[in-house]
Amino acid sequence: MTIYSTFDNLKTEKQELIINAALKEFVQVGFEKASTNEIVRGAKISKGSLFNYFTSKKGLYIFLIDYSIQVTEKVYEQIDYGETDIFKRIENIGVQKLHIQLEHPQVFDFLASSIQEESIEVKEIVKQKLEPIYDKGTNKMYEHIDYSKFREDVDVEKAIEILNWTMSGFGEKGIKELKGIGNIKEFGNRYLEEWMSYSELLKNSFYKK
DSSP states (O other): OOTTHHHHTSOHHHHHHHHHHHHHHHHHHHHHHOOHHHHHHHHTSOHHHHHHHHSSHHHHHHHHHHHHHHHHHHHHHTOOTTOOOHHHHHHHHHHHHHHHHHHSTTHHHHHHHHHTOOOTTTHHHHHHHHHHHHHHHHHHHTTTOOGGGBOTTSOHHHHHHHHHHHHHHHHHHHHHHHTTOSOHHHHHHHHHHHHHHHHHHHHHHHBOO
C-alpha cells in the first residue's frame, strides 16, 4: 500500500485525466500560482477528492515529480546502448520520447519547469529528486559513444549541443503534427525518414568523410 493508494484504485482513464490537468496547470503558472480550482475543473473532480488523493497541493506536486521520473526512465530503458553512433543514439532517444509524449503530453515540460521552480516550499525537494536523474540520464545518453567519427577540427561538445537542439525542435514539431494523425505507425515511418535528412546534413558537417 502506498500513500497514494486511494488514487491508485481509480480507473486508469480517471488517473490520467487528473494527472494531465495538474501537469498542465503547474507548467503554465508554476507551483506558487497553480490553482487547485483550475486543476479540479480540468480533471472533472471535486476539490475534496483531490485532497483525499494527495492531501495538499505540495503532495500533488511531489507525486507528479515521482510520476514524471518514472515516465522519463522508460526512455532510458528503451535505448540501444550497443549503438555507438551519436546520431543514431539521439535518434533512438527522440523516437522513444515522441511515443511517451503522445501518452503523457506534459511530462517533459513539467520536468523542465520544475528545474526552474523557485518556490521555497518545493525547490529543495525538486533538486534532491531530479538532479540525480538528470546526471544519470546524461551519463547513459553518451555511454560508449564513438567520438572518433568526428572531424578533428570540430568542437564535439558544441556539435552535440547543435544535434540535441535540432532533435528537440524536430520532436516538438512532430508532437504537434502527431496530434492530428490517427495512424501512429505511418507517422513514425515518415517522421524517421524526415529526421534522417536532417541527420545526414549534420553528419556531413561534423563527421570525417
